[in-house]
Amino acid sequence: MSDLFKKELLFKILVVGDFGVGKTSIIKRYAEGTFSPKYKMTIGADFALKQLDWDSETRINIQLWDIAGHERFGYLTSVYYRYAVAAAIVFDLTRPDTFFAVAKWLADLRDKVSLPVGRPLPVIILANKGDVAANKVPPQIEEFCKKNHITSWYVTSAKENRNIDEAMNRVVVEVLENQRNNNLYNSDSVMLAEEMHTDKHNNGQLCCSR
Template identity: 65%
Template sequence: MDDSFKNEVLFKILVIGDFGVGKTSIIRRYAEGTFSPKYKITIGADFAIKRLDWDEDLRINLQLWDIAGHERFGSLTSVYYRYAVGAAIVFDLTRPETFESVTKWLNDLKDKISLPKGQNLPVILLANKADITTGSLPQDLTMFCKQHNIKCWHLTSAKENINIAKAMNILVQSALENYHNNGHIDSDAVKIHEDQTKNNKKRCSQCSR
């Protein structure tokens, strides 16, 4: 770990949406820079780590939680959502019904997550698989996001690496603003070390099998 950073923090980010919309592929592209066309169902939840050297004083370690989209795992979301500071909701441009589920996921977040001082959980919307089609966008996504207090929406493609980092940076910036507003930037409770991150990932992988 580079000791020149004055603060190092851990943010838990949720990536949610119906099954098969590309959540795992988005996380792998963003965290690892890789893409695989092979689909493998997520059982419960899994997560990856992405480290951001945000500025010369702050390093942000993101836990990107990949939450299963199948209905049979819905009762577990309250456990997986705990301590999250932001969420990306993903839908599949080739499957219109997955956009219809976005409000369900939003309501699930509102029911199960509350932030200190009454802030809204930062949420972004990802219209995924833009490499396959660009002609099936739902009407007026900008108005939809405004009505549902969503920060922004982006066309994304994990395969072609389109807009994923851009969208995630907006989400992290919003989470960081909430974090500063809560006066936590100097709290030892949010500082971490790399060996702790590795241990956490190992435990999670074991419990989610």
């Protein structure tokens, strides 16, 4: 752990949604600052790392897990979801059917993963491809979020880098609020960060072993 920071945390954040909604594009934009109109189809799951110097005492390492859209409700999602502390559900504004799938993804998340004290994961919704269809936001999204206790949703565009940082920062804020208010996953998060730091020095790469 760096001497510059008193705390170094690792948060696993899931990015889920139907096939082709832009999950990989959002993750690449946030983690690497890049965008490509073409990405290979995600098979199973993949992840990227984003490091945030959150304040003068805290460094946060975020593992963004890209869950393939074809994995919905498959037995492997329980494995992929393990140790997650938050999630973003993505749908495509140009494909209305992907919004209706959000409810199924949310139910799958809440059925298979929760915080240590049984509280549900913090979840945000990303209405992606806002650069071409910002006027097609489903009118029922506000009611859906209220009914399902989702505090935030954003119109995003990975292509134009619209609301990506803002949305992910909101997720981190909710995770930290849970940590402060409920003393959740504190020791695990620090331990995971230390393991990651050790793996970087020993192997020259990140090894996710949990």
